[in-house]
Amino acid sequence: MVQNKKSIFIVDDHPxxxxxxxxxxxxxxxxxxxxxxxxxxxxxxxxxxFELDLIITDYNIGGDDGFIFIRQLKSLYPEVPIxxxxxxxxxxLGPRAFREGVSGMLMKSEPIGTVKEVIKTLLAGKRWASxxxxxxxxxxxxxxxxxxxxxxRELQIFNLIGQGETAKSIASDLKISVKTxxxxxxxxxxxxxxxxxxKLQTLARDYYREMTQS
Numbered sequence: 001m002v003q004n005k006k007s008i009f010i011v012d013d014h015p016x017x018x019x020x021x022x023x024x025x026x027x028x029x030x031x032x033x034x035x036x037x038x039x040x041x042x043x044x045x046x047x048x049x050f051e052l053d054l055i056i057t058d059y060n061i062g063g064d065d066g067f068i069f070i071r072q073l074k075s076l077y078p079e080v081p082i083x084x085x086x087x088x089x090x091x092x093l094g095p096r097a098f099r100e101g102v103s104g105m106l107m108k109s110e111p112i113g114t115v116k117e118v119i120k121t122l123l124a125g126k127r128w129a130s131x132x133x134x135x136x137x138x139x140x141x142x143x144x145x146x147x148x149x150x151x152x153r154e155l156q157i158f159n160l161i162g163q164g165e166t167a168k169s170i171a172s173d174l175k176i177s178v179k180t181x182x183x184x185x186x187x188x189x190x191x192x193x194x195x196x197x198x199k200l201q202t203l204a205r206d207y208y209r210e211m212t213q214s
Contacts, residue, residue, distance in 0.1 A: 005032035006123050007050060011057040011069075012085070013038040017108065021056060021085070024115055031119070040069050047073075052080050054122055059086040059093060066093075067100050074101040081122040085115075094133045096210050104128035146207055149191050157184045161201060162208025 008031055010021050018036055025033045034050050037043035040061055047055075055073055059066035066084075073082055081103035086093075094105050103122050106115065107130070121128045129137060146158055153174075160170045167181045174181075185200070194200040 005030055006053040007032050007034045008054045008056065008119075009034055009043075009047060009050060009052055010036040011038075011040070011043045011055070011061060012036070013058065013061050017058070017085075020112075021115075024112060024119070028116070031123075040064050040072075043069075044072060044076075047076055052077060054081055054083065054119065056083045056085050056119075059084055059088045059097075067096065070097070070100045070102060081125075083118065083122055083128075090130060090133050091136055092206065094129065095137055098127075098129070098137060105130075105133060146192065150188060154184055154188050154191070157181060158188055158204050159208055159211075161185070161188075162204035162206075164205070 008025055010018060010033065012018050012021070015038075018038070022033050022036070025031045034052070035046050037046055038061075043057075055077065057066075057069065057073070061069065066086075066088075070082060070084075073080075082101065084093075084097050084102045084105040085108060086105070087108050090105055090107060097105055104118055104127060106118050106128070110118075118128045147155060150158060156174070157170055160173065165173070167178050167185065171178045171181045185197070188194075189197070189200050192200065192203065194203060
């Protein structure tokens, strides 16, 4: 019998996923599934009963905000790695998920062998992300945040772009000319290293979504 097994807790509201992960954990004699929950409320109640080595959780559980739950988990277990196991878009959620404190993000479509390797990686104290997400994280780490380099007015316009407003509607909201808005937009593109207005709109939309979900 293996002593000091690694204790793992799963949070997911899909029985099939719970069963599949339980099978993966049972297949490794040095791992132990100490508990699982299909709601955030149950998870928060049960988690305090265990000393854990890894928490595996979905992002969207019962329609609740996954990032709020991740913060709650990090508050309870600041040193325990969290694996975000989800069908959610990793390129959209991944960067923020890592900023919130997860140690790994894995799509549910990945084969069982990959799931095992990722769990082993996190239990070894390392982080894991797909190649695409790793590249995105590297790109973002080299790019200054909008609030760090934009003026107050530029950040205001950037946020309005993120809400889908046109130059004309922004000008009306801020009581400035359309030409002034366009000049600010060009400065924002230059400061953020955006090659086109479309890329600026995409970045602004993603930034606004992240800020409003915080």
